[in-house]
Amino acid sequence: MLKDLSKSIDECRIKFDEFPFTSDIEITPILAEKLKASIQGIEPNSSVNIYPFSISLTNEKGLRTDLASSSLWFGAAYHEFATYLEQYRVVLETITATLKGLGYSSVNIKSLFKLIPSTDWKNHPDKKLVADFINEIDIFFGVDTISKTLFFRFLDERDWWFKPFSKTGQTTGKTLDRSDAYQSAILLAAKVIVASSDRLSLIIEAFSLNQPLRQAFSHLQPSEISFTESVSTVVESCGINQIYYGAPGTGKSHKIDELATDENSIRTVFHSETQYSDFVGCLKPCMIDGDISYQFRPGPFSLALVKAANDEQPCFLVIEEINRAAAAAVFGDIFQLLDRRADGRSQYSIDVVDADFKGYLETHAASLLVSGKLVLPANLSLLATMNSSDQAVMPMDSAFKRRWQFEYVSIEGDEYPQGDFIINVGTELFAVSWEVLSKVINAQLSEAQIPEDRLLGPWFVSEKELENSQAMLAGKLSMYLWEDVLRHAHREVIFDTEKNPTLYQLIKTIKANGIVFSDVVINELRANGEPITIAEA
Incomplete structure (x- = not known):
């Protein structure tokens, strides 16, 4: 499910402004190793040298840029927006590939993207291309109307994701026919205008793509602070x-x-x-x-x-x-x-x-x-x-x-694998993230006085497993809760045991998209999920 880019920019800016340090950071060998690996994964032909207080980047043409270690604060603050923006790019690339399969040339598609982001793209002279583009968007998102609405904002509203410091109503500027459009959006979100800003976006992307790098950075303090207690x-x-x-x-x-x-x-x-x-x-x-x-x-x-x-x-x-x-x-x-x-x-x-x-x-x-x-x-x-x-x-x-x-290691994490479940809450289907589902289940298990070390950790499932979240729910998650955590009592606090008295019936109901959770769990999921009507499904 796509995320609100404008909201993400605001949250990232707040996070950056609230950082307690603005000074250079001492880059430890562990952090240097993870940072170098992430950058080279993005630009394998570039040379990367990392020093205690600086980062030297030399591209394949031999052009060198030196960044202060304080640039890592930008990666730590804005990586989430970069991740969400990448999801939009992937959707657009997927739809572009489909349009090419329908016979449209790269030149024709590029002429359409030259009008995006703005509502002018709907006035493109090739009306069939516009109609097919809209149709492929509808097919791609299906019943996920929330993501579809967000994607159209991505196409129509420049200020929504090329976010200036105040509303401008601007309709010109970098458009999606340019390869640097996404990079420019990230730098504008970060309020950066410097000669080496294009390399700064590489640091942000490195943080976006590498969780071990983010974790290593989160344990650092600035250079003048003592590390002796960590x-x-x-x-x-x-x-x-x-x-x-x-x-x-x-x-x-x-x-x-x-x-x-x-x-x-x-x-x-x-x-x-x-x-x-x-x-x-x-x-x-x-x-x-x-x-x-x-x-x-x-x-x-x-x-x-x-x-x-x-x-x-x-x-x-x-x-x-x-x-x-x-x-x-x-x-x-x-x-x-x-x-x-x-x-x-x-x-x-x-x-x-x-x-x-x-x-x-x-x-x-x-x-x-x-x-x-x-x-x-x-x-x-x-x-x-x-x-x-x-x-x-x-x-x-x-x-x-x-x-x-x-x-x-606490049951509450700063990061959770990304992926949504489609949950039947009675009259509607709801899209519920793994973070929401695990927290709701943990809250009910805690009320039933289930020991904390049997609750669901953030990384109980992986992002790979969440690519097929319904299969994971019917398999790994249900088995663990039903057979291990709730084997002897309290299954009813999580599951609707009247409709699903056995594990076999529970799994069968999950695969049929039926009601599997208790009323209390369903009410919490309603309050924290996002609706998808059964009619649309």
Whole structure:
């Protein structure tokens, strides 16, 4: 569903004006990596160099632009408008392709787009082209009358999305036959008129297309503010043991991705069969010159030790689902190493009694052996995730948990995957976003005193799944709520259990676009969704 571009511009401008900082930002290595990757994804032939307080962009013609790091504030503020505007561009490109399939030439279509945005396009001399264009718009949007209305505003009203500081009634200027029309709209929204403004729009687009970049930026402070209390800064100076916990889909792994990359981390996932020998390593048979021999095969812990010992930069051992195994047993004597000194090194050392493990360390990470005893290096951090709501988890004893820092990842997110559900609310069909649906369901589950760690996190579903939202509702979401969260009681607080007494009937009703939710849920969806009449459907 398309969004109101004028409203989005206003919201972005307010967001920018409310930023507490206007100074340059110190671009950390993590942020630099994500920013560079996003820019090169947009302009693969351009050269990007990122410094602590500036960004250097050189295009394929060798022309260079330097931007101050403060330009990132524009990306953080205006990326949402850029995302919404891109949706309109994609719709127009899709309809353009259809018109070409009907036999219209690029030149003819371009002559029509030269009149847009303004109502003059309806007076184009080729009346059949205008009629076919309108017809294809009707076909594209179908029953989504709200999006269709917004799209016609996009075509008719310049001031609605080429938004000046005050109403002008202007009908001339950059039109949709020009490739830079969208870029100009973004820069006008951002109130920017500078020589390098075209490159500034690239920064905004980079933020629009890259969620990890937005997340990494959201954890920064300006250069003159101390970073010492943030986890991202602590791990850059000394190692920690950190567990992120919360409901499914709250973004625990995304938290880790803000720190750990493929280059600086070793990753593993615990499961019910994970053992010490899997985690640390063990002697295994191998073929050498046609003969069977035995060698020590390192596990993720050993690989992380070697990586940290041979790299001065921060390194990470990432453990997903740490409580799906008996964690204390998997760690074994490594348990003792988890106590940290102020500089991040192990407070205590352990004797390496496994001769094969010791030999591996002596060969690959000898600096970690002090008088034959192993210590964790200061640049190695252990980062883990856990879902306390899962049914197949193992309890952690207090002594093990005491050696970790815990960060709760809230059920409420700043961002949600984009996608709408078509919900039958009785006399009408309503378009309801995932954000609205999940919040309404969570509110009812909370009133029924369902534990918070069983509620729906923002990223319980992905944007890919929301491309077919009805299938996701009939499958993953219904199964989780019906069989896991509400297995023993309170199904009626979410679902209309009189009409849908079984999961089979519930899924059947969803596929038929029937009424599946309780009256309370439906009333909330009515208040927060957007109607689509059954007659139009």
